[in-house]
Structure formats: C-alpha cells, structure tokens
Amino acid sequence: MLKEIRSNPDVNLVFFDYSRFSRDTKRALQSFDDLDRLGVFSVSVCNPNIDCRTAGGRTARRDELSRAEDFSDQHSEKQQLRMKLALESGRWIAWAPLGYENVRTGTKGEPNIRPVEPAAGLVRQSFELMAAGTACRSVANHD
Secondary structure, three states, X not given: OHHHHHHXXXXXXXXXOHHHHOOOHHHHHHHHHHHHHXXXXXXXXXXXXXXXXXXXXXXXXXXXXXXXXHHHHHHHHHHHHHHHHHHHOOOOOOOOOOOEEEOOOOOOOOOOEEEOOOHHHHHHHHHHHHHHOOHHHHHHOOO
C-alpha cells in the first residue's frame, strides 16, 4: 500500500482501525511519518476524530498504536501459554497435516499425530518424486 501511495501521493488514506494498520508501534510511526511528509491525509474509521495534522492528533495516534501493540503482545503471550498447556496435557494444538491423523496422548513427549495409509504413502512418494526432480514428469505420465 505504501509503495503505491509513494508513486501517487495525491490520495487520502482511510483505514479501519489503528490496530489493523499495524501492531508494531515503531514501524507504524515510521510509515505515518512518511505519509505525513508526502502530505497524505490519513484517518481511521474507528477513530475519525483523531486529526493527525495537529499535535494532539499525533499524540492520540501514538497512544492508539501503543495500545494496539500492547493488546497484540498480551494476546500472543496468553495464546502461547494456552498452547503450551494443551500440549503438556496431551491435546493437539493444530490439525494433523495431510496423510496423518491426530492422536490423543496423555504422555508428554509422545507423538500426537500418526500416519494414515494410503494417504501417508502418497505424501511420502510425492516428496520423494520432488526430491528426485521427477515429480512433474511422473504426474504427467500417470495415466
């Protein structure tokens, strides 16, 4: 988006919320600084009263960006803890990939997925064909 705006700065930027613009305050402020220097007016749909052409508006923008980053950081920490607890209790934290199925285990360190045939064999074969560089030829000749 920024690349496009730099090539045509005669625009206004309307975005949903500061938390959707970025969750990295430093990078977001750098981007907004670039936009401000280009003369691009930017406004959030959720915070339309923040006018970043004023000192108070720029302060409010920094506050919103900081809150967005803080929320994201706290959410990530909580999610990591939930995933760790799930894994330690033997519950899977993601669906098994193609060719495998999830297995409930009560033992920490035990695999929580297992191969399912014939799909697992086909997945292995596809990786072997790719590694050998013959996958495209083998699929084309598979009639």
